[in-house]
Amino acid sequence: MEEESNEKSGDATEPTTDGMARLDSQLVIGLHRVVQDLDRRTASIARAHGLTVPQFAVLEALLNKGPLPMGELREAVLSSEGTIPVVVRHLQGRGLVERRRDDLDARRSIVSLTSSGRELAEQVCPDNARELERSLAAWSPEERSEVVRLVRAYRRGNR
Numbered sequence: 138m139e140e141e142s143n144e145k146s147g148d149a150t151e152p153t154t155d156g157m158a159r160l161d162s163q164l165v166i167g168l169h170r171v172v173q174d175l176d177r178r179t180a181s182i183a184r185a186h187g188l189t190v191p192q193f194a195v196l197e198a199l200l201n202k203g204p205l206p207m208g209e210l211r212e213a214v215l216s217s218e219g220t221i222p223v224v225v226r227h228l229q230g231r232g233l234v235e236r237r238r239d240d241l242d243a244r245r246s247i248v249s250l251t252s253s254g255r256e257l258a259e260q261v262c263p264d265n266a267r268e269l270e271r272s273l274a275a276w277s278p279e280e281r282s283e284v285v286r287l288v289r290a291y292r293r294g295n296r
Contacts, residue, residue, distance in 0.1 A: 174272070175269065175272060176190070178265075178268050178269070178272055179193065179265055179268070179269075182261060182264050182265045182268055183261065183265075185264075186257060186260065186261040186264075188257075188261065189224075191214065191216060191220060191221075191224045192224055192227065192228055192233075193261060193265070194214035194215075194216070195210065195214055195221075195224055195225065195228060195234065195248075196228070196233065196234075196250065196254060196257060196258040196261065196262070197214075197258060197261075197262050197265070198210060198213040198214050199234065199248065199249060199250045199254070199258070200250065200255065200258040200259065200262055201262075203249070204247050204248065204249035204250075205247065205248055205249075206239060206245045206246065206247055206248075207221060207222070207225070207236075207245065207246045207247075207248060208245070210225075210248050225248055228254065231253075232251055232253050232254070233250070233251055233253055233254035233257060234248050234249065234250055234251060234254050235248070235249055235251055236248050237249075
């Protein structure tokens with residue numbers, strides 16, 4: 138994209154306020170499109186394994202992090218408070234997870250994979266990882282690292 142020159146500074150590489158607004162808009166739209174595309178790919182893989190995206194996210198979190206209290210599981214999968222109990226209940230009904238009271242705090246429930254849940258997660262998670270690798274192959278490892286750095290900088294600045 139060609140940037141407009143900034144008449145006040147005379148610097149042709151510094152965008153004007155209007156130019157920055159367009160860049161910001163392009164950035165947000167571009168990021169949104171990338172996320173939508175990755176979400177569609179993950180949804181397709183989850184569906185192929187008989188899962189919804191939230192169910193896949195729960196299985197993936199439990200596979201990678203081990204048993205988790207319900208609140209930590211909700212945070213790990215970026216879910217709302219009302220959604221995660223429904224997702225866990227459906228996974229329980231399919232025999233993929235189990236819930237038990239926390240021995241240290243009876244008010245909390247710990248969610249863990251059953252052997253069937255672990256087996257399914259060990260199939261679907263590598264499939265998804267391979268698809269993400271294919272999808273992100275357009276970026277070099279250095280570019281991926283730069284995107285991660287920029288996302289972290291954004292999060293630090295917007296807490």
